[in-house]
Amino acid sequence: MTNSSSPIHSPDFDDFFESSLCGFVITDGEGKIAKINSCAAQWLSGSPAQFTSKRFSEILSIGGKIYFETHLWPLLRMQGRFDEVSVELIDTGKGKLPVYINGYERKDENNQPIFMRFTIFKASDRRLYEENLEIAKKLAENNLNIEQQNAIIREQFIAVLGHDLRNPLGGIMSAAQLLQRSELNERDKKLMNVIHSSSKRMYEMIDNIMDLARGRLGGGIPINPRAVDLTELLNQVSDELQVAWPERRIEANYNISTEVQCDPARISQLISNLLANAITHGSVETPVTINAQANKEFWEVSVLNEGKPIPEEVIKNLFHPFHREGSKSNHNGLGLGLFIASEIAKAHKGTLNVTSDKVQTCFTFSVKK
Template identity: 45%
Template sequence: MPEPRIDDFEDMFENSPCGYITLETNGRIAGVNKTLLRWIGRTADEMTGKRFSDFLNMAGRIFYETHIAPLLRMQGFFNEFAIDMVTATGEPMQMICNALEGRDAAGKPLFTRLALLKATDRRRYEQELLSAREAAKTSLASERETSELREQFIAVLGHDLRNPLASISAGVRILGRDAKTEKAHQVVAMLQTTVMRMAELIDNVLDFARGRLGGGITLDRNARKPLEPVLHQVIDELRLSSPGRQIEAEYAIDSPVDCDRTRIGQLVSNLVGNAISHGTASQPVRVRAETEEGLFKFSVANGGEPIPQAAMEKLFEPFFRGEVRASRQGLGLGLHIASQIAKAHDGVLTVTSTPEETKFTFVMPLR
């Protein structure tokens, strides 16, 4: 058997690493190389003179006759179309085909050349990708549905809890008016603190649910009403609910603040409550509110261990609680809701943490 030569073009055609077919203008096979014959287990005599479409499966035959052949006639070529040729055993062999028409000077078709590559692995990979994409779509849709149902449930639950809580709060106020002994006053104070804490949790849950369901944090801005009385009230309530902790508050609000006072009170409650939960009990929580250079600034600082860097990156994510003492349980929504309130006011909430202190700072424009 003679050795193949680099300039042997007949050998290059017959034993090329891809299949070749030459078609007459009527679509019948004029020539086919040995590579393709080996792949599909057929002979040249078996294929020569037959229509190329005769060796395609039914889907490939329809696609070739209705799409490939007309487009070839229009533009003279067609690249990377997928077909399934039928082997001698009747099995489909998946291939990728390029087609090119040979034409004379007047543009009249003379023949068509086809180059074919096995595409079994490629088609399998493509099918796996399609299947994976469909599975991902299905999984994502299921997760979204589950998430929406969960958040709708949270919203409904929050609303349903408010009514009985309001009744409990009213009952506690009545008991407070009738309390005769010091012990009774202590019990009433404890109940009031618990009701306040429950109301705070419900507000956070409802705000979170609104945000996830597309409602967002709603604001009722009013620059005419002073903000400082709201801050006093919130700090006093927190002092009442945490009698063992010292809260130092300093106010220098000299200009009107165009804000939702209730929302700012909620932000302050969440930030100071967080400082009480995580700060060392031997050092006071320091609060400062001021207006300066067209800005309203509010800061809360506490002593204790610095926040780890890994936790710093997740502080404002929902349901992140870090390490909190058992005496003050929560859902991990306080800082997240505070950050959303800050954004709703076109402001920003930041945090710094050193061995000396951890400090949260909220800054927003006055108008």
């Protein structure tokens, strides 16, 4: 029968002890080496017999020895173990060897130390790996910083470009309006209508690009809130869309008992985007519906349409910039409408959500007061 208090239990233990690729040291209760395996002895450029009866701290460098005696030894006696401590073995002529050590103390029934076991791992490869990992981390951080700086430059370029394009485009729109008032033949009137509608569309795109740049540069969508009659605002937006799509029906259901605080131009932009989206993608055989309610606690506007549901994988990115829902959007702009709508909602400290199933698709803008 083996003695459970002995540091060496069996021939299997001896084989494991000697053939291990890490260092093993067993000391008595006072910390004097009773047994050291060949691996640890080779690291110390000696034989196991040379280190027998030496105190464990004697195989450590001066700094490691001081740390062991002042910190690790008391810690071992108090809690019976320590893990993954970085020290160096004594200089044997080949330089100090960096290692990690684990310590374990076995006590008897009277709480007195019987022996201690120390496991030693070479730290050179691990430290090299950690250094390489740290270098790779710094390189990745530097690359990220460079990319972030490039992104800011790109967004600034977009903002400046959008601003500078407004002036010549404004001149084209003004000239087109003046020419439309002149005596023109039917052919020229059609051409002027194309110029006017196309330039207006370009102006809207530039506005969207500048809104995108503001959002990306961290400024968010600027708003100027004031007390607004929500019913009047929604009717105005609905009437404008009805003129653009006279063949489509837009129905309204309002339960509005109070004015709301908002930027009317931005909310008109948000609702117009949602309505145009519903008209474009909804069923042509059924109306688009606007539901709205406002009271002292919150106000909310929903735009609903019937038609094909939006796939779940599309909904995940629906409010991202440059996203386009299906092929119908290929000629409807840059894919910024819903992104800008969501940014307007955030600027009002509100939310913009969407649900879509086989029955209907519903975009809901909500603000808590």
